[in-house]
Amino acid sequence: MKSTLTLLSAVVGAEAVWSLGPESFNCKMRNLAWEYGQKTLPKFGKFENLYYALGLNDDCKNVTGPVHFTPTDSKPNPPVFPTSTTGFSLYVDFLNGDDSNNGSISHPLKTISSAVIKSRGKGPDAFVYLRAGTHYLTETVQITAENSGLTIQNYNGEEVVVSGGKKLDAKWSPYNINDGNNMYVTDVADVDYAWGFQVSSPDVVP
Numbered sequence: 001m002k003s004t005l006t007l008l009s010a011v012v013g014a015e016a017v018w019s020l021g022p023e024s025f026n027c028k029m030r031n032l033a034w035e036y037g038q039k040t041l042p043k044f045g046k047f048e049n050l051y052y053a054l055g056l057n058d059d060c061k062n063v064t065g066p067v068h069f070t071p072t073d074s075k076p077n078p079p080v081f082p083t084s085t086t087g088f089s090l091y092v093d094f095l096n097g098d099d100s101n102n103g104s105i106s107h108p109l110k111t112i113s114s115a116v117i118k119s120r121g122k123g124p125d126a127f128v129y130l131r132a133g134t135h136y137l138t139e140t141v142q143i144t145a146e147n148s149g150l151t152i153q154n155y156n157g158e159e160v161v162v163s164g165g166k167k168l169d170a171k172w173s174p175y176n177i178n179d180g181n182n183m184y185v186t187d188v189a190d191v192d193y194a195w196g197f198q199v200s201s202p203d204v205v206p
Contacts, residue, residue, distance in 0.1 A: 027060030043076045080157035087125025090115045091155065094135040105129075112152070112162070113141050124149025132158035136167055 037050045044050075048069045051057065056067070090103035097110035109115050112128065112135055119126040126149065143150070154160040170186040177183050 024063050027056070027063035030054045030056055030060055043079075045075055045077065078154055078157050078159045081153045083129070083156060084125065084127050084151075087127060088119060088122035089127045089129065090119055091129045091131060092135065093131040093133070095131075095133050097131075111135075111138065113137070113139055116141055116143060116147060116150070116152075119150055120144065120146035122150075126150045128152045129155040130158075130160045130162070131155055132160060134161040134163050134167075137162065137164050 034047065034051050034054055034056060038044070038047045041047065046067075046069060051067060051069075091097075091105045091108040092103075092110070092112055092115050093108040094110055097108035099110045099114040101107040101109055103109045103115060103118060108131060109118070112130070115128040119128060126147075128150065130152065132155075168186075168188055170188065172184040172186050175183040175185045
């Protein structure tokens with residue numbers, strides 16, 4: 001019982017506990033708390049936030065050694081939902097699908113909107129499974145009373161992003177400012193105003 005209370009105190013960051021015992025024991029207990037957090041909440045990956053909250057990066061770096069995190073280490077793992085073996089099912093793959101397909105797993109649809117329309121009136125056992133990747137919404141998805149009971153979920157734990165943004169096919173070129181090519185510019189067609197802008201590259205800051 002005493003060990004359990006100590007471990008829970010470690011997780012919530014009770015500093016009074018850490019002041020007891022030699023530094024090596026103190027830091028090893030913090031490390032155990034971090035490992036426990038990873039096991040109990042695997043969706044947080046390496047649980048970078050807990051690592052820093054426990055002071056392992058500062059107080060214990062000489063005891064437990066440094067840990068180097070990558071951008072994906074603490075990225076939450078996609079949820080894994082059971083796949084229905086009964087009822088009505090459609091599959092959507094924005095990258096490889098086509099809305100003229102029948103929506104089977106081997107011939108998926110392209111858009112969520114098409115799947116929602118095709119699933120209307122199919123009852124509470126209707127499922128739309130989204131395959132891995134980013135699903136861009138080119139129009140408003142209209143869910144009506146005929147879609148009552150419809151479930152839309154990722155397929156088999158695959159990582160899915162549903163985005164209302166517009167993917168740009170940008171061609172970047174250097175631009176001279178202050179006697180040096182320290183900027184990159186691109187022409188963007190069919191965009192009047194950009195409320196938000198994201199660049200999917202670790203080497204570029206928008």
